[in-house]
Amino acid sequence: MEMKFETRGLFEKYTDKEQFDRIREYGSVTEMWDVCLAEFGDRIAVSDGGKEYTFAELEEDAGGFRTLLSSLPPHSRVGIYAPNCYDWIRAFVAVVTSGHVAAAIPPQLDAPTVFGASMMCGLSALVYSPALAEKLEIVKAKRPDLPLIPSDSASDEKTSAVKCAANDPCAIVFTGGTTGRSKGALLSHGAVMQGTVNGCYGYRDVFYQRYLLILPLTHVFGLIRNLMTSLYTGSTLFVCRNNKDMFRDIAAFRPTIMVMVPALAEMALTLSKKFGKNMLGDDLKTIICGAAPVSPFLIGEYDRLGIKLLAGYGLTESANLVSGNPESVSKPESVGIPFPHQEFRIAENGELLLRGKNMMDGYVGVDEPDAYDGDWFRTGDLVRLDAEGYLYITGRIKEIIVLPSGENVSPAEVEAYFNEFDFIQDSQVFEDENELGARILALEVVPRATELAGMEPEEKKKYVVSELEKKNATLPTHFRVSRITVRDSDFERTPAMKIVRYKKFK
Amino acid sequence: MNRTEIIEKLREILAAAGDGTVPALSEDSNLASDLGLSSVSMLYMVIAIEEEFGIRFDDVGASDFVLLSDVVDYIEGKLR
Numbered sequence: 001m002e003m004k005f006e007t008r009g010l011f012e013k014y015t016d017k018e019q020f021d022r023i024r025e026y027g028s029v030t031e032m033w034d035v036c037l038a039e040f041g042d043r044i045a046v047s048d049g050g051k052e053y054t055f056a057e058l059e060e061d062a063g064g065f066r067t068l069l070s071s072l073p074p075h076s077r078v079g080i081y082a083p084n085c086y087d088w089i090r091a092f093v094a095v096v097t098s099g100h101v102a103a104a105i106p107p108q109l110d111a112p113t114v115f116g117a118s119m120m121c122g123l124s125a126l127v128y129s130p131a132l133a134e135k136l137e138i139v140k141a142k143r144p145d146l147p148l149i150p151s152d153s154a155s156d157e158k159t160s161a162v163k164c165a166a167n168d169p170c171a172i173v174f175t176g177g178t179t180g181r182s183k184g185a186l187l188s189h190g191a192v193m194q195g196t197v198n199g200c201y202g203y204r205d206v207f208y209q210r211y212l213l214i215l216p217l218t219h220v221f222g223l224i225r226n227l228m229t230s231l232y233t234g235s236t237l238f239v240c241r242n243n244k245d246m247f248r249d250i251a252a253f254r255p256t257i258m259v260m261v262p263a264l265a266e267m268a269l270t271l272s273k274k275f276g277k278n279m280l281g282d283d284l285k286t287i288i289c290g291a292a293p294v295s296p297f298l299i300g301e302y303d304r305l306g307i308k309l310l311a312g313y314g315l316t317e318s319a320n321l322v323s324g325n326p327e328s329v330s331k332p333e334s335v336g337i338p339f340p341h342q343e344f345r346i347a348e349n350g351e352l353l354l355r356g357k358n359m360m361d362g363y364v365g366v367d368e369p370d371a372y373d374g375d376w377f378r379t380g381d382l383v384r385l386d387a388e389g390y391l392y393i394t395g396r397i398k399e400i401i402v403l404p405s406g407e408n409v410s411p412a413e414v415e416a417y418f419n420e421f422d423f424i425q426d427s428q429v430f431e432d433e434n435e436l437g438a439r440i441l442a443l444e445v446v447p448r449a450t451e452l453a454g455m456e457p458e459e460k461k462k463y464v465v466s467e468l469e470k471k472n473a474t475l476p477t478h479f480r481v482s483r484i485t486v487r488d489s490d491f492e493r494t495p496a497m498k499i500v501r502y503k504k505f506k
Numbered sequence: 507m508n509r510t511e512i513i514e515k516l517r518e519i520l521a522a523a524g525d526g527t528v529p530a531l532s533e534d535s536n537l538a539s540d541l542g543l544s545s546v547s548m549l550y551m552v553i554a555i556e557e558e559f560g561i562r563f564d565d566v567g568a569s570d571f572v573l574l575s576d577v578v579d580y581i582e583g584k585l586r
Contacts, residue, residue, distance in 0.1 A: 108535060178534070230533075242565065243549055244549060244552045244553055244556070245565060246553075247553060247557075262535055263546045264546070267523075267546060267549065267550045267553075270522055270523055270550065271550065271553060271557070273522070274519070274522040274554065275554075275557055291516060449521060450522070487542070488542065489541060489542025489543065489547070490542060490543070490544040490546065490547045491544065492544055493544040493545050493546055497546050499547065
């Protein structure tokens with residue numbers, strides 16, 4: 001089943017008409033940047049550390065930084081190793097508009113891994129934050145030829161931007177990918193641009209917004225949906241330097257749109273209820289949520305606060321968003337409609353395969369022969385499509401549990417049944433052993449405190465288990481779990497705040 | 507505010523996350539192994555403490571707090 005819906009028309013009704021007509025396609029980031037400077041020059045592009053920078057000032061600063069890169073041959077790969085800050089953004093704009101390739105190196109990497117990343121990417125230069133200088137000792141010792149440029153460097157001499165084509169390389173973004181091995185996805189200018197434009201669909205007010213940046217810029221969701229779409233739309237990006245300060249930053253900056261993972265959206269809701277005030281501020285209208293499954297409960301709760309929480313689906317390999325859900329309230333389980341131009345196919349086993357302008361040009365430094373089926377990228381995600389063209393993620397191939405009966409079970413598909421309860425915050429279905437050593441399906445849940453207020457602890461657990469058991473009994477037999485455990489605490493989480501899955505059996 | 511009162515407020519904060527119950531909280535409780543705090547719940551706890559006690563954490567890392575007593579010490583120091 002191969003499909004490419006021209007879905008632009010489907011998204012039209014969700015956006016202000018005048019703004020929708022302004023959503024245009026550009027071939028490259030350099031072409032987009034020219035338009036940004038012409039249309040938004042005097043507007044504030046970035047607010048960081050108490051300073052504001054207009055688009056024109058960002059270009060002026062980037063022009064000086066381009067001079068520092070001018071001796072590099074075309075399409076050189078330049079690493080950026082720094083925490084979220086204005087200097088990161090200035091370096092990225094300078095590298096990309098010089099016709100070079102920006103390799104976003106996560107700031108939490110240690111010294112050996114930074115060296116490994118520099119080799120894997122074949123870097124020709126490395127822009128680094130002076131605060132991270134001590135983690136460059138191995139790079140300095142083993143690659144003494146590699147130019148190291150402090151991210152706060154400047155030059156009075158300005159160098160002009162170059163013009164890039166859609167198929168020119170633009171960025172390398174690290175990912176665990178579908179096999180879990182860390183590697184860099186090489187994204188072209190065309191891919192980054194398509195991902196950037198995709199971020200404009202499905203909500204009312206698109207241009208001249210106030211974005212708060214919480215996600216790391218080295219993550220594709222932070223880089224493309226947060227930074228790039230903010231620049232594209234003439235919006236202001238406020239850099240939150242420390243997540244613990246996010247609510248203070250929100251009170252000061254009053255964002256209108258935020259891009260976040262569900263765990264943070266859940267946390268904001270819990271804090272708002274505990275302290276009896278909307279911690280996200282009265283100006284916030286839209287939350288773009290992704291990188292992990294979004295619970296229907298969250299969507300409903302935010303809707304009551306007048307905030308549209310829109311789930312999306314995307315990968316690093318697809319330059320971020322592939323689909324977005326403008327009907328989050330009526331179809332809360334869906335990750336939405338594929339964006340315009342997205343080519344996709346659902347394989348016989350249910351796996352989603354992707355092709356199109358937004359797709360990467362392969363991985364850097366590693367060979368992943370199973371990443372493609374012909375020229376289709378294999379996402380590793382199992383999906384279904386409803387009659388109206390909305391996508392639903394039903395699981396991941398690598399998480400499939402093969403039962404002793406030979407039946408395949410996708411944990412996510414089973415978890416979805418239990419997550420329908422408002423009193424369930426998170427759940428995990430996994431394969432375990434019973435006391436006789438037989439393999440069974442087990443369920444652990446983290447209840448949502450606010451939905452169980454007023455009950456005694458033991459009464460609470462009994463109630464949760466009893467409701468889940470009732471639900472369990474209605475499921476197809478191979479989906480039924482044999483053990484239900486109610487946790488007192490959250491699941492272990494990855495740095496991206498995703499739940500770490502149990503792996504008892506390989 | 508004495509240490510017992512601080513711990514009681516911490517209990518209320520932690521109860522608002524999770525399932526609303528907190529297993530016996532003592533100064534020796536290990537934040538990770540006894541209370542099962544993930545990176546998200548640590549962030550939640552820091553933000554909620556700032557709001558509840560009207561204090562501001564310096565740029566401390568999660569690894570700076572191992573036991574509940576470390577958190578209580580820190581809050582006491584800030585309130586002093």
